[in-house]
Each structure stands twice: as C-alpha cells, then as structure tokens.
Amino acid sequence: MKKLAALSLLVLFMVAACTPSTTGSASPTAAKKTTLRLPEAAKIVNTMDPGISSGGAGLEQIQNMFEALAYVDQVTGDIKPGQAEKWTISPDGLTYTFNLRSGSSGLTASRSRPRTSNTPGSARPIPRRKSRYAQTLWPVKGGEAFGTGKGTAEGMAVKATDDRTLTVTLERPAPFFMHLAATWTAYPVRKDTIDKNGDRWTLTKDSYISNGHYRLVEWKPEQSMTVEKNPNYWGDNNGPDTITWTLYDDVATKSVIAYEAGEIDRAVLVGADITRAKSDATLSKEIKKFERQGSQWIILDTTNAPLNNVKVRQALSLATDAKRINEVVLKDAYFNAVSIVAPGIPGQKKENALGYDVAKAKQLLSEAGYPDGKGWPANVKFTFASGAAETKSVAEAVQGIWKSNLGIDIVLEPMEDKAFDNWRTTRKDQPFHMYVSGWGSDYEDPNNWYNLLFHSKADFFYAHWKNSEFDNLIDQGLKENDAAKRKSTYESADKILNTEAPYITYYHWARFDLIKPYIEGLNHYRVLGRIQGYLVRVKK
Numbered sequence: 001m002k003k004l005a006a007l008s009l010l011v012l013f014m015v016a017a018c019t020p021s022t023t024g025s026a027s028p029t030a031a032k033k034t035t036l037r038l039p040e041a042a043k044i045v046n047t048m049d050p051g052i053s054s055g056g057a058g059l060e061q062i063q064n065m066f067e068a069l070a071y072v073d074q075v076t077g078d079i080k081p082g083q084a085e086k087w088t089i090s091p092d093g094l095t096y097t098f099n100l101r102s103g104s105s106g107l108t109a110s111r112s113r114p115r116t117s118n119t120p121g122s123a124r125p126i127p128r129r130k131s132r133y134a135q136t137l138w139p140v141k142g143g144e145a146f147g148t149g150k151g152t153a154e155g156m157a158v159k160a161t162d163d164r165t166l167t168v169t170l171e172r173p174a175p176f177f178m179h180l181a182a183t184w185t186a187y188p189v190r191k192d193t194i195d196k197n198g199d200r201w202t203l204t205k206d207s208y209i210s211n212g213h214y215r216l217v218e219w220k221p222e223q224s225m226t227v228e229k230n231p232n233y234w235g236d237n238n239g240p241d242t243i244t245w246t247l248y249d250d251v252a253t254k255s256v257i258a259y260e261a262g263e264i265d266r267a268v269l270v271g272a273d274i275t276r277a278k279s280d281a282t283l284s285k286e287i288k289k290f291e292r293q294g295s296q297w298i299i300l301d302t303t304n305a306p307l308n309n310v311k312v313r314q315a316l317s318l319a320t321d322a323k324r325i326n327e328v329v330l331k332d333a334y335f336n337a338v339s340i341v342a343p344g345i346p347g348q349k350k351e352n353a354l355g356y357d358v359a360k361a362k363q364l365l366s367e368a369g370y371p372d373g374k375g376w377p378a379n380v381k382f383t384f385a386s387g388a389a390e391t392k393s394v395a396e397a398v399q400g401i402w403k404s405n406l407g408i409d410i411v412l413e414p415m416e417d418k419a420f421d422n423w424r425t426t427r428k429d430q431p432f433h434m435y436v437s438g439w440g441s442d443y444e445d446p447n448n449w450y451n452l453l454f455h456s457k458a459d460f461f462y463a464h465w466k467n468s469e470f471d472n473l474i475d476q477g478l479k480e481n482d483a484a485k486r487k488s489t490y491e492s493a494d495k496i497l498n499t500e501a502p503y504i505t506y507y508h509w510a511r512f513d514l515i516k517p518y519i520e521g522l523n524h525y526r527v528l529g530r531i532q533g534y535l536v537r538v539k540k
Contacts, residue, residue, distance in 0.1 A: 039255035093173035179443035269512035294440030294509030318361035334507035347490025373407025386414035465502035
C-alpha cells in the first residue's frame with residue numbers, strides 16, 4: 001500500500017506445513033467451473049513474500065492465497081477466527097493465547113517461530129531480508145529489538161506450549177494487536193520451501209505453498225497470474241473455482257478497454273473514464289462506487305510563517321470548499337471531506353471538524369494580521385508533482401478558492417516527478433509551505449492514524465506539528481484496553497488535531513469500478529480495497 005522504511009525482516013509465525021500445491025481438484029462434482037477475471041498492475045514491485053511485502057500490486061493475490069491466525073471481515077470490519085479457532089487475552093492485555101485449528105493445513109504452534117537469518121536446525125540459513133512492514137509486529141516483546149538488529153529471534157516472546165497452543169507476549173498493552181496479527185506480515189509461510197528455494201520460493205506453484213482460500217496455478221511475470229481453490233483450506237470457499245489477474249502496465253487505461261471487449265469482469269475507472277461511463281447507456285448500469293477508508297490532504301508546514309499561526313491554518317481550512325473540489329473539479333470521483341481522519345476509525349468524530357465557513361475564515365485571517373488578505377506574504381508556495389494531473393487541478397482550484405474567499409495569493413510550484421519525490425524526502429528538516437499527500441487504513445484502528453502519522457515523534461508527513469496534550473492523549477489511547485474509554489480518549493485528541501489544522505482534507509478516498517452484471521458480492525472493500533475471491537459469485 002505504501003510507506004514504512006525498510007527494516008530487518010520480522011515474520012511472526014513459521015509453520016511445519018501449510019498446504020501442498022500438488023493435491024487434486026477442489027471439487028469432485030461435475031459442476032461447471034467458474035472463473036473471475038480481474039485486472040492488476042503489471043509490475044509487482046515489492047514481492048509475493050507476505051513477510052516482506054508492504055502492499056501495493058501483489059497484495060490482493062497474497063491475501064487470497066494466505067491466511068493469518070485471524071482475519072478482518074471485509075463486510076463488518078470485525079476480527080474473525082482464521083488459522084486459530086479461538087484466542088484469549090490476559091486481563092492485563094499483555095498475553096495472547098491462540099488455539100490453532102486441528103485441521104489447519106499442518107500449521108503447528110510447536111514449530112512456529114520468528115523468521116530469522118539463521119534458524120537452528122534448518123537445512124540452510126534463511127536469507128535475512130528487509131521487511132517493508134516489520135513495524136506492525138513491534139508490539140511483540142522483543143520484536144522491535146529483533147527488527148532493528150539489536151536483538152535475536154529467540155528473544156521474541158512467541159512460545160508454544162504444545163502443537164495447538166501459541167502464546168504471544170507484548171511489550172505493553174496494544175488493544176489493536178489482533179488487527180496487526182491479521183495483516184499479511186503475520187501470514188504463516190513454510191520453512192522448508194524457503195530453505196530449499198531461497199528468494200525464488202514465490203515464483204512457482206510447487207514452491208509457493210499457501211494456506212488460504214486459493215493456491216497458485218501459474219504466474220507469468222507482467223502478463224498474468226492464476227489461482228485455484230485450495231482443497232486443503234479449513235473452511236468453506238463458495239467463490240469462483242479460479243481467479244485470473246491480467247497484468248497491465250496501465251491498469252486505469254487498459255482495464256477499461258479490456259472490460260468493454262469482454263476480456264475481464266472488472267475494470268478500474270478514473271478521471272475522464274468516470275464521466276464517459278456515467279453517460280453511457282450500458283456502462284452507467286455497471287458502475288459501482290466504493291468507499292475507501294482514506295483521506296487526501298493539503299499538508300501545511302506548521303513551523304513556517306505564515307502557517308505557524310494557528311489562526312491562519314484555521315482560516316485556510318475554513319475557506320476550502322472541499323465539496324466543490326470533489327464534486328465539480330474532480331467530477332465527484334471521491335467522497336466529500338468530513339474531517340482530517342477518515343470516517344470509521346474509532347476516535348474520528350465529524351463534529352470535531354472545522355467545516356466550511358467563509359465568514360469565520362475571513363475573521364480569523366484578519367485576527368492573524370491579514371485583513372482581506374492585506375499584508376499576505378508573496379512567496380507562499382503550493383508544491384506538487386507536475387505529472388500528477390489531479391493534484392495540479394486541485395492546486396489550481398485551491399489557488400482560486402482562497403483568492404476569492406480570502407483575498408490571498410499563493411504560488412503554484414510544480415516540479416518534475418522525480419524532483420518532487422526528492423524534495424518531499426528532505427522536508428523532515430527543511431521548510432516548506434504546503435503539498436499534497438494522503439493515507440488509507442492498513443488496519444481499522446486509531447493507532448494506524450493518530451499514533452503512526454500525527455504524533456510529534458512520528459510526524460509521518462513532516463507537518464512539524466507538535467501538541468503535548470495531543471501526544472499525551474494518543475499515548476494513553478495506545479495502551480487503553482477499555483474500548484469505550486479508548487474511543488473517548490482518541491475523540492479528545494481528534495478535536496485538538498482538527499482545531500489546530502495542520503492538514504486540510506479535500507476528499508476521502510473512493511474507488512470506481514465497472515463490474516459485469518453476472519458478478520455478485522464484489523461490492524465492499526472495507527479497508528485495503530482488495531478483492532477477496534471467496535466473497536464473490538460468478539453467475540454465468
């Protein structure tokens with residue numbers, strides 16, 4: 001999906017045996033076989049190794065082929081039992097005891113272990129690799145030390161009392177730990193196939209052995225990937241018998257062409273294709289708009305004048321007509337902004353948002369020393385990547401809206417894409433005024449937003465914003481086991497975040513799809529936006 005710096009590989013569970021890929025057909029009946037045909041990006045730029053991947057292209061396939069001890073229900077958002085049939089949490093919130101299923105594809109607790117660079121008793125050392133998402137498992141006692149090279153795998157508090165019981169002890173209470181345990185970083189992988197094949201274990205169906213709803217049939221890099229139902233999966237799978245992803249170098253453009261030619265069952269809609277599809281008699285009936293749990297922001301440098309003045313930031317936020325930006329400028333391609341944090345995250349409260357109020361914005365700007373824009377600095381810059389057409393449109397719209405509503409001028413500063421990327425990485429200790437970025441949930445918990453992004457020690461987007469009361473509240477929320485108290489604590493922090501306006505939200509994420517009428521169940525992607533094949537029905 002994005003984003004964490006490369007770190008030493010940390011995978012929580014190893015297994016004695018997952019599911020062989022050489023077993024027979026998933027169904028002994030003569031029923032007609034069904035296939036779901038989907039698009040995907042051609043270059044799976046990370047890896048198909050779940051312990052290393054940070055998301056992006058390939059994650060949908062990984063999630064269909066692997067399962068952790070628990071999983072997130074994509075309809076309700078609840079944590080459901082996966083490879084573990086149940087678990088208990090100690091009263092202090094520190095110890096999680098998992099009871100594995102007796103038929104969980106050979107998964108055994110007694111041979112579960114952190115994935116290391118040199119596992120005792122292995123046929124050969126497992127190569128130490130950099131996990132792009134290792135921090136998801138740092139709450140495990142000894143996990144951060146191992147992940148940063150300061151500790152060992154044996155120092156991690158992951159222990160088995162017998163073949164079906166696994167205990168995990170945390171450094172400190174982390175009420176969101178089950179969401180972390182359900183992420184792809186914690187998917188079990190087979191030690192023997194990695195011992196034998198090293199980095200190449202993900203490339204063929206015989207070595208890429210998985211334990212989820214589906215298993216690999218064939219992967220033709222940058223062409224296609226096909227999976228079939230896994231006959232050894234512990235639970236039901238009423239999805240299609242096979243799923244084939246066609247890999248495109250430009251999914252947004254080429255998937256629509258393939259869809260209209262009848263070659264695939266779903267296409268991704270963006271930009272002008274949304275407008276075209278809405279006006280088409282056939283395609284308009286096949287459009288689906290899905291909410292994604294994400295926010296898109298204008299990020300302000302809160303230490304650089306005039307944006308170091310909270311009244312200036314509040315004025316800019318109150319004067320931003322986000323509804324117009326989404327519905328008019330961006331052709332209603334997203335969902336209208338509600339607050340800084342996306343809806344659905346415990347702690348997010350729409351009443352905390354500043355909203356859109358031009359009169360109040362003008363008053364605040366005047367109180368800040370810029371009545372009707374008089375005295376406004378001439379060099380306030382909105383920096384963006386010139387290759388991002390949408391961002392350019394947003395920047396131009398914001399420039400016009402602020403000129404009209406507040407009487408101020410901002411300078412648009414487009415940069416060549418690579419130059420912008422380089423510029424962005426230097427903002428940690430270099431001043432700026434504003435730029436655009438966004439965030440989508442990896443797991444539906446306030447920690448994935450407030451603590452990971454906005455805490456002054458994290459400052460993920462380099463807004464340089466610090467509020468001690470906010471930091472203290474989210475530190476408390478991180479450890480609070482009582483769900484109601486935790487939600488209330490984050491709501492208080494959310495109020496401070498919105499009031500101080502280091503970010504201006506101009507839409508919440510969405511995705512538009514074209515979906516063939518004979519496809520059912522392909523209608524909800526709660527967090528990551530990835531399709532779960534077992535929820536889909538192909539009715540043809």
